[in-house]
Amino acid sequence: MADPFVKGRWxxxxxxxxxxxxxxxxxxxxxxxxxxxxxxxWIALVLIYWxxxxxxxxGVPAAFCLSLITDLVVGTPFGFHGLxxxxxxxxxxxxxxxxxxxxxxxxxxxxxxxxxxxxGVQLLMMTLxxxxxxxxxxxxxxxxxxxxxxxxxLFLRFCRRRYL
Amino acid sequence: xKQLFLERSNPRNQAFFLCLVSLILxxxxxxxxxxxxxxxxxxxxxxxxxxxxxxxxxxxxHGSSFFELRDQQRLELFEQRRLSEMLQARQLKFEALASxxxxxxxxxxxxxxxxxxxxxxxxxxISPDPDQHYVMVDKGLNDGAFVGQAVIDATGLVGxxxxxxxxxxxxxxxTDQSHAVPVLSIRTASQLIxxxxxxxxxxxxxxxxxxxxxxxxxxxxxxxLGQRFPSGYPVxxxxxxxxxxxxxxxxxxxxxxxxLQTLDHVLLVFDSVKDLIPDVAxxxxxxADG
Numbered sequence: 001m002a003d004p005f006v007k008g009r010w011x012x013x014x015x016x017x018x019x020x021x022x023x024x025x026x027x028x029x030x031x032x033x034x035x036x037x038x039x040x041x042w043i044a045l046v047l048i049y050w051x052x053x054x055x056x057x058x059g060v061p062a063a064f065c066l067s068l069i070t071d072l073v074v075g076t077p078f079g080f081h082g083l084x085x086x087x088x089x090x091x092x093x094x095x096x097x098x099x100x101x102x103x104x105x106x107x108x109x110x111x112x113x114x115x116x117x118x119x120g121v122q123l124l125m126m127t128l129x130x131x132x133x134x135x136x137x138x139x140x141x142x143x144x145x146x147x148x149x150x151x152x153x154l155f156l157r158f159c160r161r162r163y164l
Numbered sequence: 165x166k167q168l169f170l171e172r173s174n175p176r177n178q179a180f181f182l183c184l185v186s187l188i189l190x191x192x193x194x195x196x197x198x199x200x201x202x203x204x205x206x207x208x209x210x211x212x213x214x215x216x217x218x219x220x221x222x223x224x225x226h227g228s229s230f231f232e233l234r235d236q237q238r239l240e241l242f243e244q245r246r247l248s249e250m251l252q253a254r255q256l257k258f259e260a261l262a263s264x265x266x267x268x269x270x271x272x273x274x275x276x277x278x279x280x281x282x283x284x285x286x287x288x289x290i291s292p293d294p295d296q297h298y299v300m301v302d303k304g305l306n307d308g309a310f311v312g313q314a315v316i317d318a319t320g321l322v323g324x325x326x327x328x329x330x331x332x333x334x335x336x337x338x339t340d341q342s343h344a345v346p347v348l349s350i351r352t353a354s355q356l357i358x359x360x361x362x363x364x365x366x367x368x369x370x371x372x373x374x375x376x377x378x379x380x381x382x383x384x385x386x387x388x389l390g391q392r393f394p395s396g397y398p399v400x401x402x403x404x405x406x407x408x409x410x411x412x413x414x415x416x417x418x419x420x421x422x423x424l425q426t427l428d429h430v431l432l433v434f435d436s437v438k439d440l441i442p443d444v445a446x447x448x449x450x451x452a453d454g
Contacts, residue, residue: 017213024217024289029426033364036294060175064182072207073214074292075334077193082186090179130194132341133362134295
């Protein structure tokens, strides 16, 4: 197929699938349980990468569809990831030209802050609407996600140059 | 032109609209069961993603058994056989007791029956949020799993099935904040309700009057009240029992019997033979043959 919009789209789907699998995999029984608080938000990182890299292919509606699939796969109520993914997608899409110009470590900080805000939103959704309390250790996730961003970025850039 | 989403509307309006849709969906799906059929149907479609997550572990297990030394495997096999024989011997006695118990209950006109029909399920996924206590297991509608089904492991009650798709189920653990289970204390037969706390090592009991005879170390088993859980499975052991002066109720905390942080296999409990799908039943419920 010669259509530039279809060629290589599979790599986007494949990387998102991989991210979902990484989120679901249980840690080995020997690992301390608290380690779960440190697992990065792989799906959000991959989503952010593709919006920054190819905003003409992945946008806000795609992020919303992804959020519904994520909710199904990880078992949260519909819409739980929706709000955060749509916010992240809108932010990324609005500022991709500036963000692309930054160094990777600067991007990391920016993404860490964005994910921190989104975690706050998720915490509010859980506590205000479902009356569930949440541990403040939740806010470790954005930090580890930010630390993982450079590797996600380099890996996905390699994939994009090779396959997209 | 094959662009997935044409950009007709203003992107900011679009984002705002989708945020609103998410919030409405979240409230509707979180507070009611209207969307359960949708979740069930759509969930069955995305099952392959969950299987993808199990793949590495399956491969690792396969690989490690491939490289294990033969002597070691033989030793392990021997150990397993011994254990199985021992359990079978114990089972003989248990079956006699169970049938006697059922006969006596029938004489008394009571309907509670001892049942031990179970189906082994493997934990294939965990909740990404450690504060939401549920796991995904690899048995679903096709295996006869149903919402509300009790789930146990070798040491006690684990939780209940909260959602099912074709081949997977979501199991809510007893320690989840939204979970409660009616129990009775073995020693004194006092009835209590054990609630999850959001802490994987702790269960709590509310409204326990000071006159109730409880002691640290008392074993709590499912009472069968409410007809959701079959009676007699260990749930927790009382770890702390304290009456603050002036307080209306005593503070009771308990430690769950099963290891909820490190689940890898669980058992789905069936009330009667007819619920079990026949060929599955033969595979995993029939007596082990040596």
